[in-house]
Amino acid sequence: MAGIRKQKSISKIFAGYIILFCVITAVLVGFYSIMFIMFINSGLILPANYYERSIETQREAISKADKVSDVMPSGCSYAVYDAKGKLMETNVSDDKATDMMNRIKNNKTIDGKKLYKYIERKDGICIVQYRLNAEFANETLRRYLPNCEVMYNYSFIVVFIIEIFIISRLFRKRLNKEMDILKQTTAKVAMENLDFNVQYSGITEINDVISALDKMKEELSDSLKKQWKIEEARKSQISALAHDIKTPLTIIKGNSELLNELDLTETQKEFNDSILKESGNIEFYIKLLIDINKSQQSQSIVKESINSYEFINDIIKQGEFLCLNKNVKFASDVKEVSETFNGDISCVKRAVMNVLSNAVQYTPKRGRILFSVYNDDKYMHFIIEDSGRGFSKEELTMATEEFYQGDKSRNSRDHYGMGLYIAQTFVNKHGGIINLSNSEYLGGARVELTILK
Incomplete structure (x- = not known):
């Protein structure tokens, strides 16, 4: 498989990070342990048995001292009782001193990390409470910070x-x-x-998916190339057929026109007129096929800067001429638009004129057509509205499809709805869209062509 790097499974990669995590954690534990020992050796931290050793060192002095506070190690709590059980001296509250005495009587000398022991005196006993944990040697740190074991654990958790x-x-x-x-x-x-x-990639599971995508890509590429070749062949055949038909059609039409100049009977003239009419229909269909082929050609459009007002005025003139032939009233509503927009002038004009021709086709005599133009920051909007029958629900979704005929009950073969299809093809090439709706103003169809400026 070409191009594949050295790869591992996700489970192996994850296991590698777990091992790295464990190694770093072990290093941290070792580092903290070494630092803790160094602090103890340097005297910055007192070892956990520091108070116990200090008390044992001072045991004899405590047993003989008249004032125990003078010889009691700092950080220890104590209570001195005489032989009758009377409290003589302490550095805690009376209740706490009583609790300390009860613990000694009941032999409860351990309370978590607090330990209790007593030292006999000649006239009573001294009960001492101390903690079995490491402490800061500095008294200020002991007063305002938790004990160093808690600080050690907290800092380790944060680092962890x-x-x-x-x-x-x-x-x-x-x-x-x-x-x-x-x-x-x-x-x-x-x-x-x-x-x-x-x-x-460097991960096996991802490479499996990429490999499948690569295979799909190749198959899709082959399929699209075959489809493109078939489509191009179809277009060439249609174009060749359309041009081939024009020659015999011209002969038929020419001969029919010559026959009309002869002295024909009424029946013969009727048949000959029918031939001329149907020849005209065939010419129209051939023109449609040629237009479709041209609109579907894959060559890229050539964009240029188009003068907005010159372009719009040209459309208005052609629209007025189309409407004049059918006695339809043409009106325009052009908002203030940008001076220029970018596009292939031939394609844009054909798109607008195809829609305009459709509107004239479906507008009854003495009807109305409105041509509106405006723009926003990104698009030019060309809107054609008519007073015809409008779009049916089906036509709103299908009228831009190739060879769609619209009302299937119509017997007329003059129009196959190709105008909207061709217009949409040109608009799409400009990164735009066509929106179909029914006009609230004129009651007929409304077509909006949106062209990327």
């Missing part, structure tokens, strides 16, 4: 959370980088941009 965030971010970044390759491939295929070499 940061580690999780960084590792997960690295994993997500790696995964997103590989997924971007898949997204780019699917986007190109979706836009039918099939002329590209597929780039593979």
